[in-house]
Amino acid sequence: MDTQWLTDFVQMQGTSFVINLVAAIAIFVVGRWAAKLLNRLAIKAMQRGRLDPLLVKFLGNILHALMLIFVVLAAISQVGIQTTSLIAVIGAAGLAVGLALQGSLANFAAGVLVIIFRPYKIGDYVEAGGVAGTIDDVQIFTTELCTPDNRRIIVPNGQMMNGAITNYSSHDIRRVDLVVGVGYDDDIDTVRRVLEAVVADDPRVLADPAPNIRMSAMGDSSVSWIVRPWVKAADYWDVHWEMTEAIKRRFDAEGIRIPFPQRDVHVYHHGERTAERPAAALER
Template identity: 75%
Template sequence: MDFDTVTEFLQVQGTGFAINLIAAIAIFVVGRWIAKLLHQLTVKAMKRAETDPLIVTFIGNIFYVVLMFAVVLAAISQIGIQTTSLIAVIGAAGLAVGLALQGALANFAAGVMVVLFRPYKVGDYVEAGGVSGTVDEVQTFNTELNTPDNRRIIVPNGQMLSGAITNYSTHATRRVDLVVGVSYDDDIDTVRRVLESVVADDSRVLEDPAPNIRISALNDSSVDWIVRPWVTAADYWDVYWGMTEEIKRRFDREGIRIPFPQQDMHVYHHGNQGDIDRQSATAE
């Protein structure tokens, strides 16, 4: 084979490869645009169907990843690489990577569990994985929370499901638990009347279930009362803080005392009778 033949062969092959490369790039660009479009349409369709936002985000992310994987395979195939062999190599590599990234796979599996069993949803205030906050988004591997003081907490899904989950938003109503200590000298009927008046005057307190006001304990320096009204979940903290303040105002007005912790101390002097007599004589 002479030089001209080799040059002509390389030119033909190079031209063909360049055309295939341009086509592969075009497939990737157009495919990516189509993937984004399908992702957006899918998300909008699920939102129109009033699907839970948690499921919308999770399924949307997975759907987009699958589409992009198909686009990349199509682009690689256009260049001339055998995708069957490539998939086999990726599968073998994926097994090794999976063993190395067991934590990530566990987080993915936990995300699937969250979507299936829904222990919480977007907008719920939860306590899980050692943190607490309002669920903002559930992603493929992480759950994102917003705290009341406007901090962003990103928690692995596996950590969220590793222990007990307290969901404060599941039920429409919550019980406010207040403990109020009063002096032993205060009249029980007067204290009960004041506490019942504070609860009855708050329009946010629900009539059903009925509030519970009882003496709960006789402590060393105080008589402890429990005040347990029921409110809507959205009013919980406003009622908690407002009622605590109002109880203090009413107690001040009625002369009901909230005692400080106190103890009686008895001092014994251990000495002989002569020392005691000398001390008595000195005192006289």
């Protein structure tokens, strides 16, 4: 029996398969490089269009993922695998995986909600999902934050959107809230004058809205005053710390005391017994 034709066919098919495999590898390598290039160009185009940096990064991540999927399908098709059937199989598998990974789909949906409603943007300092930090990036499933001590925190988007979000960078100005305690013996007008002088001497304090300085409460050990100046958001912590120090220095110079809780113990002798009766905290 003549089998030469079968040998020739196998050799021809083998050569064709090797050529197709090499072509598929080339498609994957070049396609991956092209996907990165097109993704960078798309990001630059969106940046030139002055889109929000958060939206640019999120859309860039999705676009890059879609282009990689297209490249993989093109490479598989070059080998000879029917992509139509493969897509159907992937779709069925994707449904099963999606049911198993409902949390990941929820994180993706939360990422879309972040883009739509924009509760925060890149560079904002926020408190959400049980963590606090500056928003560095919003991925398809996660949000990356950087803490003030330079730690990187990766939080699922669903966790970020599943509770209250406090955005400290949303407005250009913030109010510094200070509470100062003075003694009951200190003159009210003197205390008010000193606090107003400290606020007025700081050039970072804004005139509008006007600072608020009021006596707020009479406690067990001290009279509490609130000092609430408005400053630019970038100056918040510097003003908070430096104004606290300035108030202490001015109080020392003016003889205004900052009291602390004290307890007087009175000892009474009755024959051989000694009794101690603690008195209420007295104001100093």
